[in-house]
Amino acid sequence: MKFPIQFLWISLIFLGSLSLSSKDTNQVSAKENRVESILPTTPESGSPWGDSSERLDTIDILNLVDEKNSQKRWQDANKEYATAIDYFESGRKNIEKRREDSKKDIYYEDRYEWQKQIRKENKEKEFQKQIFDLRSQTVARLVKGMNLLDKIENPKVKESSPYLDLKSGIYRDYIKHQEAFKNYLQVIDFTHRYMDLSSKNEAEAEPHRLLALSYEKMEQTAIRSKNQELYYEFKELKKKHLLRFAEIHYGRDSKEYASIEEKVGKDF
Template sequence: MKFPSLFLSISLIFLGSYSLSSKDNKPSASAETRVESILPTAPESGSPWGDDASKLESISILNLIDEKNSQKRWQDANKEYSTAIDQFELGRKTIEKNREESKKEVFYEDRYEWQKQIRRENKEKEFQKQIFDLRSQTVAKLIKGMNLLDKIENPKVKESAPYLDLKSGIYREYIKHQEAFKNYLQVIDFTERYMELSSKNEAEAEPHRLLALSYEKMEQTALKSKNQELYYEFKELKKKHLLRFAEIHYGRESKEYAGIEEKVGKDF
């Protein structure tokens, strides 16, 4: 995938160290993540960002195009998307089942509590590694789906609902896994791309919640790197998406919106 120049500059800047020039305006290095304390921790009910990802039926789009390979690429991308969803859900359930079963196991050789604790911790590390590997395999399938869609160049197809719906679905799943990996630059990049696909996507609350959280993480990274310019840029972007989330999720006339607007006004 090709990344915008902004993200290349950010990555390069974090390799160096720059000094915050103003002592009076110097932010506190001890500041903790605060966005999580005022936002919901999960997508709203009925959101396409929920745990149950929506799959798309294989449909004909030949009437929209004059490129004979477009339909096959769309169908292949849809297959990668559907397989990624199914395999991750099946794998996740299997890991959860094994985790619950492991809690019932008794090892009589563990006479002391510290021995039992070590065994539990080691077992949990195994499960975390399995989830990590499962996510990595899922991401690989989603990237394959993205690449297949990117090979479709026909303008009519790229503007069609089947194309936009499938690309949106792939992006959503990809973003969820990148958030789990704590790859916040990837979350930001693909959430911005997701919203650019359609006005419907931009009008969803969840992308703005994810962006507010991710920009705050990057804000703290910029602070640790002593980069004043990026610190304030990320802070403004965080506030922008906080307000947009509150507007969509709560409504501009709500007390929740007023509360978040007040925090933003106080340079939250």
């Protein structure tokens, strides 16, 4: 599903007037987050979607640069990408260290357990806000990198491995942060963009795992908005990517694939 249609969904959801039957609503509401119960919670071993992002060396773009500024724009985008990775990783480690150090602090004025609990919760809210701000600033750098790449118009450059690898890397990190923000429409949109970049990207299991999870979240949103048409659309897309994930991750001849296929066949 393409970009303009995906962003039409959000308005359709809140303007939708078709109602689900109470039976359908009750059945599905009682089974929220079902995809999470049968899928791995982290990317597979060796996946480029792991915790550590891939940095790309600044290299010539295969002598394909006919456009004067293509090389510089690629280098500038790569710099933004590397800076975003380093900025987030160092910031996250710093916040985690302060979080651990705070556990050792003793406040003698907190005489009761409820006082200690409130202080602990307030501290955690501070750390969560810091992580949120860190992600937001990291996303801003990633978007800047995307915009630099989008300004490259030379067709040969845009088909080259360095261009596609860099754009893929930026998209991966952007998607990870949007998932952390629970911006599922953004996850869906950019995961499709990621897969459209190359057949190699489409053949990775992780994008399909993320799409299955995100479509389930949108399915639940459609239920709450009483939009029957979108509910069934999201449900079918969820099942499609659930099967594709199982095919790539487990193999079509595996017991795991057969089990997931059976669930999908029962209108999971």
